[in-house]
Amino acid sequence: MPCMNNNGEITEMARKILTAMSESASLPEIAAKTDVPLYRIRGAVRELVEAGLAAEQDQNYVITEIGAAALKKSGISL
């Protein structure tokens, strides 16, 4: 999974997206905050949701407790 590396750690892309989700955000907002194309955000967020690192909330996306823990493990505290 591009959001996780072989060691089970989140990737740079996942870190950027999860950080952008520290406040509830729509997919276009996440794309704008991260400067990543929207198509790629859609694919990556789908994977983050499937992995339980992010969740959909009223058509926006938020980081979950699991996502925040993974982010903290990678050295980023929200």
Add this chain to the structure above:
Amino acid sequence: MDTAIAVNPGFPRLNQPAPAFEAETTHGTLRLEDFQGSWVILFSHPADFTPVCTTEFVAFAELAPELKKRGVELCGLSIDSTYSHIAWVRNIEQIFGVKIPFPIIADLNKDVATLYGMVMPGESKTETSRCVFVIDPKGILRAMIYYPLTTGRNTQEILRLIDALQATDKHGIATPANWKPGDKVIVPPPRTTEDAEERMRAGYETADWYFSKKTL
């Protein structure tokens, strides 16, 4: 004499929804629907680490900024693995100094190639031909181009095609042969005799009732 023409029932058709897919790419798993809201140029190449394809990838990468201005995303495809794509993209950057900014589908099982009729068995049963599919922001297939294995594509023609399609959508016009932005466009012909009479007085550059041009 038997003149039957074999038609692949799965072949895509213009002005119909582009076949949906989910595929492994160099940018992760992507679905066609992920591109919704953008124009997409989905294009196939025969194989990674081949010379004509390398020239095309460099040309597409150089075209990407102009396409981005027009709201167009590129997506490549070949019957190679993600690892092969990654190695080739890295090689192109090392050797030619060009970064490939778009995803490349690793279509090892030919799922997407089959959906879009990209394999021409008369050319090769194991490689995709040089196909281009232009898909609009609503997911409708708007144009198709097929080139043989031996002939690299003209990316300026693809840019011209995008400009023409977008001008058509924005202004409800058609574009004449060899049109480029700034040239006069074709006003769609009238569909009734009354409109044909009116057309002659409409103030366009009119050769005859069915042939009118205007400046955008």
